[in-house]
Amino acid sequence: xxxxxxxxxxxxxxxxxxxxxxxxxxxxxxxxxxxxxxxxxxxxxxxxxxxxxxxxxxxxxxxxxxxxxxxxxxxxxxxxxxxxxxxxxxxxxxxxxxxxxxxxxxxxxxxxxxxxxxxxxxx
Amino acid sequence: xxxxxxxxxxxxxxxxxxxxxxxxxxxxxxxxxxxxxxxxxxxxxxxxxxxxxxxxxxxxxxxxxxxxxxxxxxxxxxxxxxxxxxxxxxxxxxxxxxxxxxxxxxxxxxxxxxxxxxxxxxxxxxxxxxxxxxxxxxxxxxxxxxxxxxxxxxxxxxxxxxxxxxxxxxxxxxxxxxxxxxxxxxxxxxxxxxxxxxxxxxxxxxxxxxxxxxxxxxxxxxxxxxxxxxxxxxxxxxxxxxxxxxxxxxxxxxxxxxxxxxxxxxxxxxxxxxxxxxxxxxxxxxxxxxxxxxxxxxxxxxxxxxxxxxxxxxxxxxxxxxxxxxxxxxxxxxx
Numbered sequence: 001x002x003x004x005x006x007x008x009x010x011x012x013x014x015x016x017x018x019x020x021x022x023x024x025x026x027x028x029x030x031x032x033x034x035x036x037x038x039x040x041x042x043x044x045x046x047x048x049x050x051x052x053x054x055x056x057x058x059x060x061x062x063x064x065x066x067x068x069x070x071x072x073x074x075x076x077x078x079x080x081x082x083x084x085x086x087x088x089x090x091x092x093x094x095x096x097x098x099x100x101x102x103x104x105x106x107x108x109x110x111x112x113x114x115x116x117x118x119x120x121x122x123x
Numbered sequence: 124x125x126x127x128x129x130x131x132x133x134x135x136x137x138x139x140x141x142x143x144x145x146x147x148x149x150x151x152x153x154x155x156x157x158x159x160x161x162x163x164x165x166x167x168x169x170x171x172x173x174x175x176x177x178x179x180x181x182x183x184x185x186x187x188x189x190x191x192x193x194x195x196x197x198x199x200x201x202x203x204x205x206x207x208x209x210x211x212x213x214x215x216x217x218x219x220x221x222x223x224x225x226x227x228x229x230x231x232x233x234x235x236x237x238x239x240x241x242x243x244x245x246x247x248x249x250x251x252x253x254x255x256x257x258x259x260x261x262x263x264x265x266x267x268x269x270x271x272x273x274x275x276x277x278x279x280x281x282x283x284x285x286x287x288x289x290x291x292x293x294x295x296x297x298x299x300x301x302x303x304x305x306x307x308x309x310x311x312x313x314x315x316x317x318x319x320x321x322x323x324x325x326x327x328x329x330x331x332x333x334x335x336x337x338x339x340x341x342x343x344x345x346x347x348x349x350x351x352x353x354x355x356x357x358x359x360x361x362x363x364x365x366x367x368x369x370x371x372x373x374x375x376x377x378x379x380x381x382x383x384x385x386x387x388x389x390x391x392x393x394x395x396x397x398x399x400x401x402x403x404x405x406x407x408x409x410x411x412x413x414x415x416x417x418x419x420x421x422x423x424x425x426x427x428x429x430x431x432x433x434x435x436x437x438x439x440x441x442x443x444x445x446x447x448x449x450x451x452x453x454x455x456x457x458x
Binding site for chain 1: 165167168191332
């Protein structure tokens with residue numbers, strides 16, 4: 001990964017949702033383009049529909065940033081098909097983002113409980 | 124969840140009814156990019172649109188065509204221009220919508236005071252109203268983080284308002300109101316809206332995140348700046364503003380000037396925000412400079428300068444039309 005890319009990751013407060021969903025979809029296994037679209041829809045509960053052009057724009061970017069790599073290329077029904085996998089840098093980035101989100105969620109739950117207890121105390 | 128690596132059945136993309144449209148969308152990609160990705164993209168497109176309705180297929184095609192144009196013009200999401208555009212986009216949507224929204228506000232205010240003359244029962248009058256409503260919807264969708272809808276609506280609003288202005292302007296040409304002056308007036312008003320709309324459209328979807336307080340604030344700041352301050356200053360609507368247009372030009376130059384100076388060094392250090400702020404203010408800077416230009420060079424001179432600027436822009440884009448797309452395919456032996 002180049003310095004500018006590392007810097008841009010460091011300065012971004014958090015990953016944009018489409019990027020986060022794409023990296024998450026690749027976290028457990030390599031996948032090809034259409035499988036990624038389906039997986040992203042499933043992970044987001046149908047909320048996010050990643051279209052083909054957007055998907056390939058994101059894949060192109062993540063490849064350039066060294067966050068994913070081409071795992072394999074095959075011919076299916078006479079057509080070239082690549083399978084993408086998470087690169088080490090992408091795995092590290094996704095892990096740190098997941099940890100950040102986990103910490104925020106834990107803190108939110110803790111504060112909600114404090115609020116509930118406080119309301120109960122004044123009741 | 125899908126099975127890794129094997130999900131999806133590839134169907135014939137070119138054999139479907141959208142085959143011609145798909146070929147056109149792929150033709151918008153640079154040849155090198157098409158050679159590298161074309162087959163794969165066509166396969167995924169075929170899977171994604173299998174059994175889909177016309178609207179869903181049209182959306183896929185528009186997205187694919189947009190991706191091709193982005194790669195061609197160097198605005199793919201891997202580049203700095205696209206990242207800049209993504210930072211600017213929420214503000215740009217608000218600013219583009221703010222221009223006609225302000226007019227809607229003025230019309231509503233006139234109606235409240237019993238002036239029904241603002242409701243012109245002509246085609247251009249209805250187009251103008253439709254543009255204002257579309258702009259309002261664009262702001263609402265942007266506040267909810269629905270970026271594809273917001274960008275589509277803001278584009279429709281800009282085109283509708285521009286059509287309305289062109290129709291109204293051409294109808295009023297005459298010996299004392301030559302076409303060049305009318306066209307300049309048209310450029311002055313929807314030009315601001317069109318420039319911000321273009322900025323919003325260049326932001327790729329995968330770099331635009333969900334609705335956040337910061338993005339909502341940027342949208343509203345855009346509405347405020349694009350709508351109230353600049354249209355008021357430029358077109359002297361009946362509002363008392365704390366500044367007049369000449370003071371506004373000075374104030375704006377005081378902010379935009381330093382931003383433009385620091386934009387490039389900041390970009391080289393990887394800081395996007397100063398350049399994004401400078402970019403966001405650029406349409407306003409151009410529009411604010413037009414009245415000054417018109418007073419010094421006259422309508423024809425200003426029109427010539429605008430044409431020259433447009434020509435330089437077109438040449439610049441044309442030079443990017445054949446970008447070098449490196450082949451990133453791995454050799455078969457690589458693990």
